[in-house]
Amino acid sequence: MGIGGRIGGSLGESARVTTPLVGLCYDIETRMSQAKRVLVADDSEAVRTVLVTALTQAGYEVAVAINGNDAYEMGQTGSIDLALLDHLMPGLLGIEVIARWQAEGYQIPVIILSGVDDERTIVDSLDLGAVDFVRKPFRLPELMARIRQRLPD
Amino acid sequence: MNGTRIAFFAVGVVFAVDTVLLLGLITLKTVHRRRMERHDQRRSIYLGVLSRRLAFPLHTDYIDPEVARDGAFLDAVIDLRNTVAGPEIDTLAGIIDRYGLVKRQAARLRSRFPLGRRLRAAVSLAEMGDESSAPLLIEFLSDREPEIRIQCARGLGRMQHTPAIDAIIERFGKESPWVRSRFADTLVGFGALAAWPLLAYARVNHDYDDNAAVVEAIRVLGTIGERDIGPPLSDLLAKFRNPELKIAAIEALGYVGGPLAVTPLVAYMQDHDWRLRAKAANSLGEIGDPQASPALRLGLEDENWWVRRNSAGALAGIPGGLGILHEALHADDQFARDAAAEALADCGQLGKARERQEQGQATAADLELLGFMIEDALVP
Numbered sequence: 001m002g003i004g005g006r007i008g009g010s011l012g013e014s015a016r017v018t019t020p021l022v023g024l025c026y027d028i029e030t031r032m033s034q035a036k037r038v039l040v041a042d043d044s045e046a047v048r049t050v051l052v053t054a055l056t057q058a059g060y061e062v063a064v065a066i067n068g069n070d071a072y073e074m075g076q077t078g079s080i081d082l083a084l085l086d087h088l089m090p091g092l093l094g095i096e097v098i099a100r101w102q103a104e105g106y107q108i109p110v111i112i113l114s115g116v117d118d119e120r121t122i123v124d125s126l127d128l129g130a131v132d133f134v135r136k137p138f139r140l141p142e143l144m145a146r147i148r149q150r151l152p153d
Numbered sequence: 154m155n156g157t158r159i160a161f162f163a164v165g166v167v168f169a170v171d172t173v174l175l176l177g178l179i180t181l182k183t184v185h186r187r188r189m190e191r192h193d194q195r196r197s198i199y200l201g202v203l204s205r206r207l208a209f210p211l212h213t214d215y216i217d218p219e220v221a222r223d224g225a226f227l228d229a230v231i232d233l234r235n236t237v238a239g240p241e242i243d244t245l246a247g248i249i250d251r252y253g254l255v256k257r258q259a260a261r262l263r264s265r266f267p268l269g270r271r272l273r274a275a276v277s278l279a280e281m282g283d284e285s286s287a288p289l290l291i292e293f294l295s296d297r298e299p300e301i302r303i304q305c306a307r308g309l310g311r312m313q314h315t316p317a318i319d320a321i322i323e324r325f326g327k328e329s330p331w332v333r334s335r336f337a338d339t340l341v342g343f344g345a346l347a348a349w350p351l352l353a354y355a356r357v358n359h360d361y362d363d364n365a366a367v368v369e370a371i372r373v374l375g376t377i378g379e380r381d382i383g384p385p386l387s388d389l390l391a392k393f394r395n396p397e398l399k400i401a402a403i404e405a406l407g408y409v410g411g412p413l414a415v416t417p418l419v420a421y422m423q424d425h426d427w428r429l430r431a432k433a434a435n436s437l438g439e440i441g442d443p444q445a446s447p448a449l450r451l452g453l454e455d456e457n458w459w460v461r462r463n464s465a466g467a468l469a470g471i472p473g474g475l476g477i478l479h480e481a482l483h484a485d486d487q488f489a490r491d492a493a494a495e496a497l498a499d500c501g502q503l504g505k506a507r508e509r510q511e512q513g514q515a516t517a518a519d520l521e522l523l524g525f526m527i528e529d530a531l532v533p
Contacts (some may be wrong), residue, residue: 044233049200054208139239140207 011035030088036151037061037079041097042086042113047136051084054140055147068092075101080108082151086112087121095128102129109150113138154329192225199229203248207241208234221252230254231280255286262289268298275301279308287314294320302328303335310339318347322354326366333366337373356389359398368401375405375435383410387417400432407436415440419448427457434460438467443474450477453489461488465496475502479518482525494525 038060040051040117048064055062063080065071075097076082085094094102094112101108111132112125122133133144199220205212219229220226234245249255258281261274275293278286290305294317302324309317321336327338340347351370374382386409390402403421406414414436421433434452437445449471452464465481467476481493497503503526506519515523 020229044232044236045197046200046229046236049197050207050233050236052206053201053204057205057208137236137238140241142239 008024015104020040034101035059035061036081037063037073038065038147038151039048039065039071039080039083039085039108040084041065041068041074041094047086047113049059050140051143056147058144060147060151066090068094068097072097072100074095075106075108076104078106082147083108083110084147085110086115087112087125094124095130098125098128098130110149111143156437166433167186184519189292189390192228195223195225195231196232198221199226200232202341203229203233203245204246207237207244210244216248216252220253221254221257226252227254227258227277229485231277234281247396249281249283250285254281255283255289259286260290262293270332271298272300272304275304275308279304279311282310282311284314287312290314291317291320294324299329300342303332305482306336306339310342313343313346315343315346318350322347322350322370323352326358328366330365330369333369336384337369337376340373341376344377345379345381348377348382349375352382352385352389353375355398359389359393359395364395364397368397371398371401375401375408378408380409380411383414386410387414396426396428403429403432405434409437410436410440412442412444412488413441415444419445421449422452427455427460430455430458431459431463434463434467438463438470441471443472446471446474446477449474453481453484453492454486458488461492462495466499468493469500473481475500478502479521482521494522497522498526499522 033109038055040048040055040062041064042048042051043066048066052062052064063074065077066089068085068089070091071085071089072092073081083097085097087094094110094114098110101110105116109131110129111134112130113134113136114125115136117135124134131150134143134146202214205214213402219442230249230308234242237245255278258274258277262271262278264271278290287309290308293305294302294309296302296305306317306321309321318340321340325333326337337338340351351374355367355370355374371386374386383406386402386406390399390406393399393402396484403418406418406489410418418433418437418440421429422437424430430452434449437449446468449464449468452460453468455461455464465478468478475497478497481489482497484490484493503522506515506522509515509519510523
């Protein structure tokens with residue numbers, strides 16, 4: 001769902017409030033505080049920028065990591081609802097981050113992004129607990145659909 | 154005294170010159186680093202603006218046409234070109250067109266700039282992979298600089314511009330081995346689309362052209378692995394006179410020939426040239442058809458070690474081949490016995506036999522193999 005849909009819904013709900021503008025602001029704040037948090041971890045600035053732009057546009061809160069170690073630490077905060085991890089990053093690999101989170105009991109759904117599309121990488125990622133695997137370069141609408149599927153409202 | 158003064162003066166001059174050179178170098182490096190930092194900052198800003206365009210089609214941020222002059226903008230476009238696929242590529246193609254990025258790089262490529270700048274232009278065009286640059290890239294496939302020719306071919310491969318296949322193949326016979334091998338990589342990227350033109354090239358040129366180019370073309374055919382060209386390649390193999398061509402074709406048939414190639418390959422197991430026999434054994438192993446087993450069994454007794462080794466290796470991968478290798482442990486020919494034992498060891502049968510022996514579950518064949526290896530001192 002795009003942001004247009006969200007604002008339309010908010011106006012409908014806020015119609016019950018005496019002051020429409022105050023109601024709208026309250027509603028947006030409530031939504032922001034309830035927004036799902038997505039971690040984007042990739043060493044490519046272009047990938048990070050595209051994903052952060054698209055996810056923010058779609059109403060998600062976004063955390064960004066540029067390497068596997070940072071991604072692993074951000075997951076430990078317990079506030080991540082979904083992680084998009086690059087397969088090959090400086091520091092920990094995407095699948096190593098998943099393995100560590102799982103060993104410590106963090107059940108974070110992970111979508112692996114990878115420029116390597118050999119069968120072994122895909123199978124290893126899914127076996128280790130990734131919920132999905134997306135090849136780079138990726139189709140943005142398709143990736144967003146996969147994210148929405150994993151993070152229903 | 155005068156000599157000492159002159160010496161001190163000379164040392165002073167050298168020191169001063171070194172200091173000036175060092176300071177100059179440090180200044181240049183600092184300027185370059187700051188320039189790169191500013192370049193990266195601008196690139197980040199462009200990435201943000203362009204990403205909004207991609208993520209939000211109704212986005213209306215103004216982009217100054219002057220940015221087309223900025224290398225950071227071009228880098229941002231190329232980065233995004235390598236990041237997204239599908240409809241977003243069309244959006245990027247629109248931006249590339251609107252800001253004249255291809256035209257600008259084309260002008261650089263055509264210019265009399267030194268190689269470095271022209272090469273950067275060729276790399277940018279290849280990375281953008283924009284269809285509008287295809288005619289230019291085809292034209293520059295015959296540039297005087299090999300690096301530029303390679304980048305042009307790469308760009309054409311990236312955009313899967315099929316009319317370029319013939320143009321690239323046409324250059325095959327005129328290029329050095331290095332450039333040719335890079336062209337070959339590009340042709341592999343075209344996949345099945347390049348298979349028939351390559352076969353046609355080999356058919357027309359095998360008698361006249363540089364054999365190395367035809368050999369490379371046939372190797373590419375094997376790498377592409379298009380099964381439909383198996384039968385015509387078998388026919389072509391019969392026409393080749395040069396052994397290098399025959400070796401390349403026999404190898405390619407292992408990947409593309411399928412069961413139809415078994416008969417011609419089995420015939421090559423009787424060739425007087427051991428290289429052809431060895432390669433034929435390999436290819437029969439790649440095909441994996443049990444019809445080849447009798448010929449490969451004979452290959453175990455070949456006079457040449459490579460033929461014996463490849464025949465045994467091929468049998469190890471063919472259905473029923475392990476049984477033939479176990480039987481060959483009793484062959485009259487010592488070479489055949491050794492080749493069979495080595496192949497059984499290489500394909501893991503020896504290890505499995507040992508495991509089963511340790512677990513007390515060894516079969517008669519396992520014990521035979523272990524006994525043979527110990528008897529012949531092939532294993533401790």
